[in-house]
Amino acid sequence: MNEPFPAPVTLETDRLTLRPPTAEDVDALTAACQDPEIQRWTVVPSPYRRADAEFFVEKLAAPGWAQGSATWCVVERTTGELVGTQALSHRGPGRAEIGYWATAGARGRGLTLEAVREVCRWGFAERGLRRIDWTAYVGNEPSHRLAVKAGFTVEGVLRSWAEQRGVFHDVWMGSLLAGEAGLPG
Ligand SMILES: CC(C)(COP(=O)(O)OP(=O)(O)OC[C@H]1O[C@@H](n2cnc3c(N)ncnc32)[C@H](O)[C@@H]1OP(=O)(O)O)[C@@H](O)C(=O)NCCC(=O)NCCS
Structure with missing residues (x-):
């Protein structure tokens, strides 16, 4: 992750x-991000238009790869439907932060856990x-449970750490290290 992909x-x-977002995902991304839970717990714009x-696909995800930050649309293969997004963003030498959301209708089926495990495997084994790093605003219990299931260790609370639309939140900080959770060291 230290160098461009x-x-x-x-x-x-x-x-x-898990594939790079394209213009064909814009409608599904727009529909998914109307969900109040995504707006509550992530930095997506609110209201979401x-x-x-379009900005996410063209100006964030696409150029991000060249700067060492990977973003994917997560698609269920049997239906071809968007079920979420994943991102792995460069944070420092050998260190990246995972981020994710799932569409409201796709939750509770283990799809995000499956995607997180693959993104982490790729980050350690191939990058x-x-x-x-994993961070979530304090109180985001579904994300917390998911991170723990994926093998992350929650290390503590960072106070007034993350900005969301002009408001600073306390966050839980966690990490997964190479060699943990059955991944190659
Ligand atoms: C947090 C979030 C991404 C979780 O997504 P999800 O797709 O529901 O997660 P999963 O389905 O992988 O896991 C959730 C539950 O499904 C269960 N599950 C059901 N079938 C499963 C299967 N086959 N395999 C594994 N887990 C399964 C898990 O045990 C888990 O249960 P729990 O929440 O009671 O612990 C989702 O709630 C979300 O998008 N929230 C809004 C945005 C957000 O908070 N993003 C994260 C910011 S830090």
Whole structure:
């Protein structure tokens, strides 16, 4: 993650394809980000408009790869439907931060856990990461449970750490290290 990616990467799991976002995802991204829980717990704009999804695809996700930050649309292979997004963002030498959301209708089926495990495997095995950070605003219990299931250790609370639309939140900080959770060291 210290260097630009030579090219965006597509990842596969049992049920999912994780692929770089394209203009064809704009409608589904716009629909998904109307969800109050995504707006409550992430930095997506609120209200969320079609132009915000276009900005995400063209100005954040696409150039991000060249700057060492990977972003994927997560698609369920049997239906071809968008079920979430994943991101792995460069934070320092050998260190990146994972971020994710799931569409409201796709939650509770283990799809995000499956995607998180694959993103972490890729980050350690193929990008040589040492540590993956996880942060969530204090109180985001579903994200906390997911991170723990994926093998992250929650290290504590960082006070007034993360800005969301002009407001600073306390966050839980956690990490997964290379070699943990059955991943290659
Ligand atoms: C946090 C969030 C991404 C979790 O997504 P999800 O798709 O529901 O997560 P999963 O389905 O992988 O896991 C959730 C539950 O499904 C259960 N589950 C059901 N079937 C499963 C299966 N086959 N395999 C594994 N887990 C399964 C898990 O045990 C888990 O249960 P729990 O919440 O009671 O612990 C989702 O709630 C979300 O998008 N929230 C709003 C945005 C957000 O908070 N993003 C994170 C910011 S830090």
